[in-house]
Structure formats: C-alpha cells, structure tokens
Amino acid sequence: MDRRGFITTAGALSLAAAVGDLRAADRDYDPTEQSIGSLQRALAAGTVTSEALTAAYLRRIARFDQHGREYRSVLALNPNALGMARALDSERKSGKLRGPLHGIPILLKDNIETRDPVATTAGSHALARSLRPADAPLAARLRAAGAIFLGKTNLSEWANFRSTRSCSGWSGLGGQVRNAYDPARNPSGSSAGSGVAAAASFCAGAIGTETNGSILSPASVNGLVGYKPTVGVVSGKGVVPISPRQDTAGPMCRTVGDAAILASVIAERPLGFGSHGTDIEAFRLRGVRIGVMPVPQGAHPDTTQLFANARAVLEHEGAVTVDLKPPKAFDESGEYQLDGLLYEFKDAINAYLATLDPSQVDCKTLTDLIAFNRAHADQELIVFGQEIFEMADAKGPLSDAAYQKALAGLNRTADVEGLATLLGQQGVELLMGPSNGPADLIDPVWGDRRGGGSSQIASAAAIAGYPSLTVPAGLVNGLPVGVTLVTGRNQDGLLLQVARAYERAANARVPPHLLS
Secondary structure, three states: OOHHHHHHHHHHHHHHHHHHOOOHHHHOOOOOOOOHHHHHHHHHHOOOOHHHHHHHHHHHHHHHHOOOOOOOOEEEEOOOHHHHHHHHHHHHHOOOOOOOOOOEEEEEEOOEOOOOOOOOOOOOHHHOOOOOOOOOHHHHHHHHOOEEEEEEEOOOHHHHOOOOOOOOOEEOOOEEOOOOOOOOEOOOOOOHHHHHHHHOOOOOOEEEEEOOOOOHHHHHHOOOEEEEOOOOOOOOOOEOOOOOOOOEEEEEEOOHHHHHHHHHHHOOOOOOOHHHOOOOOOOOOOOOEEEEOOOOOOOOHHHHHHHHHHHHHHHHOOOEEEEOOOOOHHHHOHHHHHHHHHHHHHHHHHHHHOOOOOOOOOOOOHHHHHHHHHHOHHHHOOOOOOHHHHHHHOOOOOOOHHHHHHHHHHHHHHHHHHHHHHHOOOOOOEEEEEOOOOOOEOOOOOOOOOOOOOOHHHHHHHHHOOOEEEEEEEEEOOEEEEEEEEEOOOOHHHHHHHHHHHHHHHOOOOOOOOOO
C-alpha cells in the first residue's frame, strides 16, 4: 500500500473508531478557525474533549483533503492520534496538565522525525519505510507540552532541493498540494502541506521548516502567520537537512498568538524580547522604528496598495516608519547562495542517510538517491527532474576553497553589508517588506514562476539566520498576500510583539472557503 492508500485507510479507521464512542455534542463540534487559546478554554470547560477535537479534525481532513478537490496537504495520519487524545483527556480529568498544548492536535511537516508508526519521508519513495525510534527534539518538546500529533504534512519533495524547475507542493509520495484559497493555485513550498492544512483548519497549528522561504512563502499565499526563528533557537536534530547553517523549523498558524505559543514550546532558549517587555498582548507600537523596503518592480498593483495600507496601520498605532533602500550587496548574494547550499546539502544529506536503518532505507548517499530516482522514474521523475541533486553530488568536501568563498560571500552580502547595515540605520529596530503573493497557477510544465513581490529581506534573513515572519495583509482577487517583518538575530520576541500589534489593528486575515 502506498502512502496515499495508507492515509485514506488509516483516516477511515480512526474516524470510525472515534465517532462510534462520542456523545452527540462532541460529534457536532466544529474547530474551524478556532485559536489554540479558544480550544484550551473549551477543553477546560468540558465543552469538548481532546478525543472529540481530534475526531473533528479527522473529519475535515477526510472531507476536504482526501476527497472532493483533494487538497492533499496531509501525507500520512498518525494511527496513535486518538490514543494520545484519550490519554491526555484522562490526565486532564486527574488534574494533570502537561503544558500549553495539552490535548491540542497539530500537524508536522514530513521531514521531522517522530517515534509514532509514521515514516519520515521528505516526500520521497526512497524514505517511504523510514520509521524512527525517537522524536526529533522539537517533536519531543511538543509531545511533552501535551500536543497530539495528527500526522505528517505533504511538502515539496526533499524540501524543494531536487530540481531547478520544481513545482512547489509536489512530492512523489503525496502528489500535488493545492492552495487553500484556490485549488488551481500554487501552495508555494516547501512547507506547502503545513501551510494549507493550517489555513484549512485541518489542525490547530502546524510546524514547517525553512532553508530559504519555505515557511514564509507558503504561509503568505495561504493567508497565515509564518514564523522562521533565529537559526539555532530550535534544534535541527532529527530533521531531514538541506543546510544546517540555514535550516530551522517554525510555526505556521492562523494567528500570531498561536505562533507564539508553538514557538515558546519548540524553542531551546529564550526568544529575546529586548527592552520592550515580554507580554505580546500588552505590547504597543508607539515609538518603535521600522525600516520600510520598497515594493519590488513587477509586484501586483493591488499588492503595492495593501503594503501601503499595512504601513499606514503601523503608523496609526504609533510606529515610526523610515524609508530604506536595498543595499547593493543583496544583488550579489545570488552569486553565492546556490553554490553554498549544494556543498552543504551533499555533506548534510550523506550524514543523515548514514543514520537510517538499512533494513528500511537502501540509500546511504546522495549518489544512491540519484540512482534510486532513475530506477523509479515512473514514481519520482514524472513532474520534474533532479538537476540540483546531480549538481550537489559533483561537489567536493566543505573544506574546498570554492565553498569557503561562497560562505564568506554570503556572510558579507546577506549579513554584514545587508541586514546588519539596514538595521544600523536611523535607529531602526525592524524591517518591513511585502511577502510573496498572490499565488501563481500550478504549472507542472514550467514549474514555479517566482515573480515580483517576493521579499529580499526574507531571503537575506534566511541566509544570515535572522528571524523573520509574515502576517496577512489582505486579499488580491481572493488570494492572500502578506507583510514580512525581520529583526536582528535573537530578537524573536520583539518580532512576535510587533506582528501581533499589527495583526490586532489590521485584522486582515480572511479565512478560505474550501471546495469539496
């Protein structure tokens, strides 16, 4: 049975078992658009149980993700989810609460290891049987805080690092993820499934991962808050890698408050609130200085207007906005970016594959993965190729002079002469720019068309390891666009505070209307 067959069967069995034992009120419970806080209040009041809440999300996944338009955001369900829910309900009855996520169902991107009987695949048939004996540290922290793992989300295969002409949201195991606001539109990637699932209320919140844009971009085009922490705040152990220097996991949620709750759980160290206190809700924007980046040429005119509206909201709330120009160094970073990632991916993926159980995974090197894809071309190479794999495999060790040159170039262009220079001007504490969007049509022939509207500061933040966040700014012809915010390294708390203040004032998110 392939993974799509597994999810359908597991979902049907889980749902049948859950619904059979639920009281009528629980069977009618609707979690759509509810925040983690509102769900916790309902659980505390006895309005719903965690088991019923889990069943409600399973019903939505079955109705919209597996059938009808098949948004295909969920790659595999966790057969232990209902058991986890029942155990947490019992703990709640006995007066034990594990943490802020006690009894809350979430989804994890399918490149994050868990000890449940669900493989960690990166979307590839090569890892279809890769069961792991332990949770990744970030998953262990979520479990310890009481989260219920509904399952794993679909993604751009190998986190969108296989082909130069990839179609975001497509994987050999999961097929094509579809945008929550229009199934014909690109969901963006690589955390496409996490973005669509969170937007569609298939879970209370989701975890994605980012190397460059893989949280912020799908969050923006699916009307979400996507938060990429400072690299190193969240452990990368147990996550299928591209670049340990850039990789990080982060929340993808319907509100900043939910993102902050998930972030507080998965973070290995304090988020860094600076001199503004630590209360996100009490924070006010008065006096905060925000550097505003120009809208790129080629952006949709309505995106430009929404960005201007967002700036006006911030100013109305008391922020001081300062016009800044992109440094010339930003234009040079592309010269180094791909080369650096190719070296890092080969080194990191070879090290990761070496840790896997040989009885489950035959591939032990990147060379093996390339050969596997050729041998299974009817499953793996039917939409796009593996040019990036082949380029990476041709690279030498990290000690090569070419890699060291790329690393130095990235540090200079993205950080020293890039973000650090911008944040050093006129007392600026944060940077603001337009996020990606609106979404293009899904195009398996040409692949992704990354046109105007994408944020240079978000890309620089990914390269330099700075925290970044996108928050909804409104709709363009029914499709979401967002605003990107970037702060200095280890100022994640301030980033969340400013995003929440804007979200509260703008109230710009419009939920999707799913098609069944």
